[in-house]
Amino acid sequence: MDKEQNRSSDNDGDTRAKFPAIDSYLQSTTALIANPSVALWAAELLYLADGQRDGQLEVVGHASEYIRSLWAESDDHIYSEASFRQALEEFVIQWNPSISEDPARLDIILSLIQAFWPLSGFGKIAGHLKTSNWFGKMYSPPISRGEPYDLHLKALKVLETYFKTAPLQSTPSYQTYVHILTTQLNYDAYRGYALARLLDLEEKTWNDPQVLEYIEHMPESLTEIIPVVLQGHLLSVAGEALGAFYAQSIAAETTHVFEEIVRQHGWEILPESREIVEEGHRRIIEMPNPLIFKNGTKISLNLPASGVIEFADDESPFFEPEWFKNPTLYETQIADVVQLLITQSIRRLEGTPISWEELTKDLNPFGIEIRVDRIEDQLLAHFSSSDVQTPLKFPKPTLEILLLAYTSAEPPEIKDTLHAAATGGSS
């Protein structure tokens, strides 16, 4: 062993000249562990930011873990931490952030500020982002397989550390922070995160048109926004907010994105029947995904009618046989189904010429025909088995389509009546 050590010592001499960084690593960390001081930590921070500890970062994954590992080994870990924090504060004070910052160095500085939040950290980053940016600056950490991340977004995330919640009273720093977030709304890549933060801080509400419009056009932004809504302080409005977001997803045909994100957060979506009223057209439909549960907590998705209407196509309305035994008693239910069947026929045949025969063929097997009450100026469903008639209500667009279909089949006076009903005039 002695022989080996002597040989190794000789090699050390060569190595020291050839590889000063390796030698300085062991020298400086050994000294730091034995006698931590602000000066030694200041030097270690410079080595770290200079990339001379990348080998260690690949193992532990993050600059903060490297720092903590040195505390853990230190003879006096409390003093080591205290002197590190002072050294970091001074390091950040002397840092002059610029747009041309080296990505690897910037990542380490941001990581340290995020983990240990030196007082000067907010001012340095905010000061830079107020007038400039780090757009397009990407970095792959040593532990990754080379997939880079966006350092501008990371800088925004580091600022979040200083304002996890809004302060009780607004301060100049907070106003600057909100200003920076608001500025990010101009950029697609950062709008989702900025909106989520502004919602979280209650600087924007869930029904802000900017929020809803963005969800419709950028459904992936829900990955940032939904977690915020599911957090405690917004839970009271979660039903309405998620309902509105879901409606936007329906419009954009991206409900699968919404459902996947909600599922990822451990929430389950279950079906439930629900009655809705749309422009006087009442219906009971089976919605596929109206409820969310988590750990016994239940949030109803308060979907607006414009959102739920899409689900109507999936249902199969039907008449219960007993309704026809006493139609007077069930005329409302029968009218609902008649209205629904006609509306569905219109949807099914959308884009093609629709004949009256096609529109009403689903009603024929039940002995139901549509009639016009010229005196009351309304449409009626007539049940041939009992001679009972019940009024029907259709939204204006549906009436217009009925008019078109009717004109080819009925005498002029009926046409006039329907036209009057459709345009709101009297016959």
Add this chain to the structure above:
Amino acid sequence: MPESSSVRDLRQEIHKLRSDCGRSRQPRHQQALERLELALESLIGVPHPYALKLDQKKLLEDGEAAFKTGGNGMNAVIPGAGYLYRISNIYDLIYNADVARAPSERMDPSLVWERLLNTSEGRWLKFDAPGDRRYFGFSSISWWTDEFVKEDVVLSALKAGLFTNWLGQYSALMRCSASTLNTNYLSYVPTVIDAFCQLVFHPTEEIKNPTAGITIDLSQTGPLVTGVREYVLKPIELRNLEFLPVEITVRMKREKFRKHSDRNSSQLAKLITYYETLKVPVRQGGNF
């Protein structure tokens, strides 16, 4: 700085010893080992491979196929119907298993870890929407053991051959059922090539046809001894893995194992002593 002036890089000596015993114990990989050593000296110009940066490792990868795609040892057999375990950190799970849910969450690893911890409540978690994604580390392999006591993570990690300064506060214990691995022939006996950049490695003797590798137990206060069985896995589907977020605090490390770090020269000296015992001619008996 009382110790600093006497500190020297014992890792060069470890590298030399490891090369010698690697060649004699695993002759099948001798040529590849020599090619890697030559590349280390001529291409990268460093005296040992235990502090390489990523781009330096990539240079080695480009020159040696067996290093680029590891797991070229003998097929391993995992005894029993239990699990293989691996202690990793949240950064590995974020970048290599995609556990962050939003782009911004990816930038805050401690937040991801906390969320997972709250979700777990002590239960093993599955990876979300794993699809056909696979988990692996450098050289397209990952290192596992079949013995791990989750109640004492630091001790288990040391027995598995990991120094405490390699463990992060925000960690995760991973596991994979042995039956999955035995069925799919995904586990291999680690080779000197797989471990070329690893400071701590016991090269098993090929002549004895080992069915597993063996770790060096770094928890010892006296001389180091062999530890637990270890395996390398080829890329494994995330759907076959589970994980448990665990925290390894500064206090936990300091409690019993403050000095068990690769920055401590006495630990490196103990490793040198251990490697010297591996240089002796192949002994009879034993599997390693």
